[in-house]
Amino acid sequence: MITAGKPERRARIGVISDTHGYLHPAVPEVFQPVKRVIHAGDIGGPDILTKLGRLAPVTAVRGNMDTGAWAAALPDFDIVEFENMRICVLHDRQRLDFDPQQAELNAVISGHTHRPRVRTEDGVLFVNPGSASHPRHRQTPTVALLEVVNGIFSVRFVELVSETTGCPPMA
Numbered sequence: 001m002i003t004a005g006k007p008e009r010r011a012r013i014g015v016i017s018d019t020h021g022y023l024h025p026a027v028p029e030v031f032q033p034v035k036r037v038i039h040a041g042d043i044g045g046p047d048i049l050t051k052l053g054r055l056a057p058v059t060a061v062r063g064n065m066d067t068g069a070w071a072a073a074l075p076d077f078d079i080v081e082f083e084n085m086r087i088c089v090l091h092d093r094q095r096l097d098f099d100p101q102q103a104e105l106n107a108v109i110s111g112h113t114h115r116p117r118v119r120t121e122d123g124v125l126f127v128n129p130g131s132a133s134h135p136r137h138r139q140t141p142t143v144a145l146l147e148v149v150n151g152i153f154s155v156r157f158v159e160l161v162s163e164t165t166g167c168p169p170m171a
Contacts, residue, residue, distance in 0.1 A: 009151075011035050011083045014056065015144040017091075017111025018131035020044040020065065023051050024141055024160040027132065031055045034145070036082060040111035040129065041091030046070040063091040063111065079105075083148045093126065100124045107146070107153060116142045118155045125153050132160060 014031035021044025028051075031037060037052045041063025052058045062074035077090035085106040090096060093110040100108050100122075107125040115137070116130030130142035141160040146153060 009083065010147065010149045013038055013082060013087075013146040013148075014052075015040070015109055015127060015129040015146050016052070016132045017129050018042040018063070018114050019048050019133045020131075021048065022133040023048050024132050026160040027052075027143060028055060030143060030145070030158050030160070036080070038080065038087070038089050038109055038146075040089055040109050042066060042111060043071070043074075044133075059089055061089050061091055084151060085148055085153070093128070109146075115139065116144065116157045118144075118157075125155070127155055130157065 012034045014034040014037045017040035020042055034056050037056050037058045039052065039058060039060040041061045042065045043049060043060060049058055049060055059078055059080050060074055061078055062071050062076055077088060080087040080089060086104060087107045087109060088100060088105050089109045091110060092112040101124055105124055107127060109127050111128060113128060114131035114135050117128045119126050127144055127146060129144035132141050132143050135141050142157050143160065145156045145158060
């Protein structure tokens with residue numbers, strides 16, 4: 001598509017959180033068209049990051065349930081530059097201790113609540129993809145696709161459905 005004489009710039013990020021050691025079998029297909037994967041914590045083990053890394057480059061942060069040497073190497077938060085957009089990634093949004101607008105962020109991605117949510121505050125997009133493995137309140141496991149088109153974000157939540165595999169019980 002061409003807009004006002006300029007080619008359209010389009011890129012997608014796969015956003016996932018709260019896998020707790022289980023990568024839903026639908027994730028690789030859902031994330032097939034992404035250029036980057038962001039995992040907002042409570043990963044559950046390094047094998048999840050290895051599997052996601054086969055799909056696209058991964059940015060991941062440590063969640064409150066991520067422990068051990070592998071998790072100690074992960075940051076508590078990170079800033080991702082993607083398609084000229086600045087995105088802060090952390091596990092628990094309540095731990096955001098600076099003003100995202102003053103930091104010139106375009107978006108903040110977090111997890112922790114296991115509930116999908118998107119909203120804009122003071123021009124900053126806040127996205128929680130929900131839990132990809134153990135949602136709360138009888139919700140379906142979800143991830144999000146964050147699309148950047150000509151410098152504008154859009155978010156689509158994807159429910160993860162599998163005929164052969166359900167989510168294992170949490171340990």
